[in-house]
Amino acid sequence: MALLQISEPGQSTAPHYHRLAVGIDLGTTNSLVACVRSGIADTLPDGEGRHLLPSVVRYLKGSDPLVGDEALAAAAEDPLNTIASVKRLMGRGIKDVKRLGGALPYEFAPGESGMPRIRTAAGLWSPVEVSAEILRSLKRRAEATLGGDLTGAVITVPAYFDDAQRQATKDAGRLAGLTVLRLLNEPTAAAVAYGLDKKAEGVFAIYDLGGGTFDISILRLNRGVFEVLATAGDSALGGDDMDHAIADWMLRQAGVEVSADPHGARRALRDARAAKHALSQDEEAAVRVTRPDGSIWQGRLTRGEFQALVDPIIERTVAPCRRVLRDAGITAFDISEVVLVGGSTRMPRVRERAAAVFGRTPLTDIDPDRVVAIGAAIQADILAGNKPQDEMLLLDVIPLSLGIEIMGGMVEKIIARNSTIPIAKAQDFTTFKDGQTAMAIHVVQGERELVADCRSLARFELRGIPPMVAGAGRIRVTFQIDADGLLSVSAQEQTSGVASSVVVKPSYGLSDAEIERMLRDSIAHAHEDNDARNLREQQVEADRVLAAVESALAADGTALLSPAERRGIEQELARLRSLRDGTDVARIRDGISALDRATREFAARRMNEGINKALAGHRLDEFG
Amino acid sequence: MQANVEKNFFELFGLPVGFNLDTADLAARYRALQRQFHPDRYANATDPERRLSLQITAQINQGFQTLKEPLSRGRYLLALQGVNTDEETDTRMDPDFLVEQMELRESLDEARCSAQRGERLARLARETDALLRARTGALGSSLAGGDPEGLRRARELVREMQFLKKLAREIEELGEVD
Numbered sequence: 001m002a003l004l005q006i007s008e009p010g011q012s013t014a015p016h017y018h019r020l021a022v023g024i025d026l027g028t029t030n031s032l033v034a035c036v037r038s039g040i041a042d043t044l045p046d047g048e049g050r051h052l053l054p055s056v057v058r059y060l061k062g063s064d065p066l067v068g069d070e071a072l073a074a075a076a077e078d079p080l081n082t083i084a085s086v087k088r089l090m091g092r093g094i095k096d097v098k099r100l101g102g103a104l105p106y107e108f109a110p111g112e113s114g115m116p117r118i119r120t121a122a123g124l125w126s127p128v129e130v131s132a133e134i135l136r137s138l139k140r141r142a143e144a145t146l147g148g149d150l151t152g153a154v155i156t157v158p159a160y161f162d163d164a165q166r167q168a169t170k171d172a173g174r175l176a177g178l179t180v181l182r183l184l185n186e187p188t189a190a191a192v193a194y195g196l197d198k199k200a201e202g203v204f205a206i207y208d209l210g211g212g213t214f215d216i217s218i219l220r221l222n223r224g225v226f227e228v229l230a231t232a233g234d235s236a237l238g239g240d241d242m243d244h245a246i247a248d249w250m251l252r253q254a255g256v257e258v259s260a261d262p263h264g265a266r267r268a269l270r271d272a273r274a275a276k277h278a279l280s281q282d283e284e285a286a287v288r289v290t291r292p293d294g295s296i297w298q299g300r301l302t303r304g305e306f307q308a309l310v311d312p313i314i315e316r317t318v319a320p321c322r323r324v325l326r327d328a329g330i331t332a333f334d335i336s337e338v339v340l341v342g343g344s345t346r347m348p349r350v351r352e353r354a355a356a357v358f359g360r361t362p363l364t365d366i367d368p369d370r371v372v373a374i375g376a377a378i379q380a381d382i383l384a385g386n387k388p389q390d391e392m393l394l395l396d397v398i399p400l401s402l403g404i405e406i407m408g409g410m411v412e413k414i415i416a417r418n419s420t421i422p423i424a425k426a427q428d429f430t431t432f433k434d435g436q437t438a439m440a441i442h443v444v445q446g447e448r449e450l451v452a453d454c455r456s457l458a459r460f461e462l463r464g465i466p467p468m469v470a471g472a473g474r475i476r477v478t479f480q481i482d483a484d485g486l487l488s489v490s491a492q493e494q495t496s497g498v499a500s501s502v503v504v505k506p507s508y509g510l511s512d513a514e515i516e517r518m519l520r521d522s523i524a525h526a527h528e529d530n531d532a533r534n535l536r537e538q539q540v541e542a543d544r545v546l547a548a549v550e551s552a553l554a555a556d557g558t559a560l561l562s563p564a565e566r567r568g569i570e571q572e573l574a575r576l577r578s579l580r581d582g583t584d585v586a587r588i589r590d591g592i593s594a595l596d597r598a599t600r601e602f603a604a605r606r607m608n609e610g611i612n613k614a615l616a617g618h619r620l621d622e623f624g
Numbered sequence: 625m626q627a628n629v630e631k632n633f634f635e636l637f638g639l640p641v642g643f644n645l646d647t648a649d650l651a652a653r654y655r656a657l658q659r660q661f662h663p664d665r666y667a668n669a670t671d672p673e674r675r676l677s678l679q680i681t682a683q684i685n686q687g688f689q690t691l692k693e694p695l696s697r698g699r700y701l702l703a704l705q706g707v708n709t710d711e712e713t714d715t716r717m718d719p720d721f722l723v724e725q726m727e728l729r730e731s732l733d734e735a736r737c738s739a740q741r742g743e744r745l746a747r748l749a750r751e752t753d754a755l756l757r758a759r760t761g762a763l764g765s766s767l768a769g770g771d772p773e774g775l776r777r778a779r780e781l782v783r784e785m786q787f788l789k790k791l792a793r794e795i796e797e798l799g800e801v802d
Contacts, residue, residue: 607661608661610661
């Protein structure tokens with residue numbers, strides 16, 4: 001709705017309308033959606049006043065899947081069709097999933113591109129599709145509450161997610177029909193919510209222990225700039241592990257073999273979680289297990305026993321805390337505040353440990369379940385263009401080093417962990433055989449020296465290198481990481497100019513063809529006409545481009561363009577404006593490209609002005 | 625036309641080319657440039673501007689990374705003058721320096737197995753840091769003149785600092801295991 005206002009022919013950029021943009025915390029256990037309304041960011045409840053949407057999807061034969069509380073209620077009775085904690089499977093391959101092993105009661109089938117699929121009564125589903133169901137449900141909630149189509153969403157991810165996990169999350173957003181404005185790191189989102197709330201300055205540690213992931217990030221706040229100094233963590237560590245430890249203990253006490261009984265395992269998990277929650281206040285909790293033969297074991301879990309079970313898990317957060325301090329080049333003494341995020345930080349034991357590591361009492365005054373979604377909503381509001389004058393800026397980092405495989409199965413690191421993004425880096429490699437005409441490039445992510453110990457992200461080949469003696473061919477490999485933390489790699493042979501480039505499609509991700517097919521399927525599912533949808537998307541894109549060029553012309557058209565140059569751009573503007581109201585998708589696309597070409601020189605001049613402006617203003621303001 | 629991303633890092637930050645700089649000033653300039661060019665500022669801009677914003681921010685980030693540490697700053701200054709430090713390929717080092725390195729490595733091994741491990745690692749960390757600081761000072765004066773002898777000495781210092789940095793990192797990592 002709002003978008004159409006700026007596309008009225010002849011109307012110039014209207015700065016006073018509000019684009020609907022939301023922040024989404026896609027969690028392991030629960031998910032939330034938040035939005036800034038009248039300057040205040042808050043999470044949006046469903047029709048029954050519930051803010052948290054359990055991240056659970058139940059697939060039913062012959063009808064739409066259920067998401068949230070209804071799905072969760074059926075988890076124990078229908079475990080194989082009810083998918084919980086799917087976030088732990090995002091961007092993972094079959095092998096990783098097997099390692100998670102008995103922890104997951106589902107049946108897996110291999111997918112087309114190494115991504116596992118979960119077998120349900122309604123067919124096979126990839127983790128990306130399951131996540132898309134959750135996102136779709138939040139999108140519907142937001143559109144119903146806000147009364148209009150969403151312009152876009154910021155989706156949060158654990159800071160420690162690797163490229164494959166990030167790509168999978170972005171794909172899920174796309175499948176859910178969301179325009180993903182940005183993937184934002186969860187601790188950074190939490191820092192935004194706290195920092196803006198308290199107008200804080202100084203160094204923050206964000207300790208984020210959720211259902212399935214642990215992140216620790218160090219940020220410096222300085223006049224609205226949130227600069228992530230370092231981040232560390234474990235993308236497979238969280239409250240889920242505690243539930244499993246307790247459930248295993250219960251089943252062991254009852255003498256039940258876990259793998260033999262998926263229903264029992266699921267019930268035990270549910271009861272284990274309840275016991276964990278109770279033990280945050282109580283000294284002991286009553287637990288019971290119904291054995292497969294129907295007999296019942298009853299017992300008690302004391303706080304002492306409970307702590308013995310969870311302490312080893314909590315202890316695993318300490319090493320990343322130490323490492324992040326070293327990477328940030330600070331000591332615990334330099335930290336002004338510690339912020340706790342994530343449901344698991346409600347546990348007194350976790351709070352004690354975090355306080356001990358950093359030597360101060362942590363802040364918990366914003367609801368740890370909601371703080372991430374609130375921070376994401378603030379960022380979404382800015383990215384949607386609702387606050388053009390806002391001073392807030394986030395400078396985030398890449399959590400894990402990126403490199404490529406070299407001889408002997410070793411890794412050559414190209415971008416170090418904790419480098420601020422976006423970043424680009426190039427490195428030259430030489431051919432090692434006479435007459436070599438192709439070179440295979442294997443991109444990996446991780447800190448270890450051997451390829452086998454790192455995560456394989458992608459493989460591609462540079463072909464058509466002219467034959468030369470060994471060592472004469474020089475191949476420059478360029479890694480580019482964008483503001484979402486997503487990687488693209490290109491390679492070019494320097495003497496011949498032969499080039500090859502890939503947007504990294506992770507080894508365990510979805511292929512473009514798969515995403516296309518899923519999109520088509522889900523559109524068919526929603527009884528929507530594919531062509532009409534394509535046209536609408538292209539029109540929205542045209543509107544965005546038209547508005548951007550109009551506002552650039554209004555700002556700098558007179559100062560930076562000759563009258564003739566300005567007329568050239570205005571002609572393309574007028575042409576796209578009229579194409580936009582037609583129905584020819586291809587011609588609208590061409591019109592966008594033509595306007596893009598016509599404004600390149602203008603863009604470069606504006607950027608050069610910007611360099612002078614940034615530093616000139618800076619000298620005046622800060623150095624007199 | 626390209627925007628001015630071909631400037632060297634000092635020019636990009638509006639600073640004179642030279643080893644001595646105020647890191648707080650550098651950080652303030654970095655933030656000012658980020659405020660101007662970060663992709664978040666161009667979320668609703670034209671596509672060519674968005675591409676340039678990505679390109680320039682990448683440059684700003686790499687520049688800040690390079691200039692803020694004395695070692696990488698020194699290496700970069702040498703590269704601007706056409707001197708390659710060849711840490712990967714040229715393994716020849718001053719024999720006195722190598723002897724000193726071997727002694728430090730031996731102390732590290734002893735500290736690792738010692739009963740006063742924490743204390744000895746801390747002492748070793750202080751010694752390494754002092755050696756690094758001394759070389760950082762010498763690097764500044766060697767680079768100042770720009771004469772061939774100064775550059776040769778600067779290259780040697782950068783290569784030695786690389787060794788010491790690596791040692792310092794290993795000491796820290798050992799310290800964390802406790």
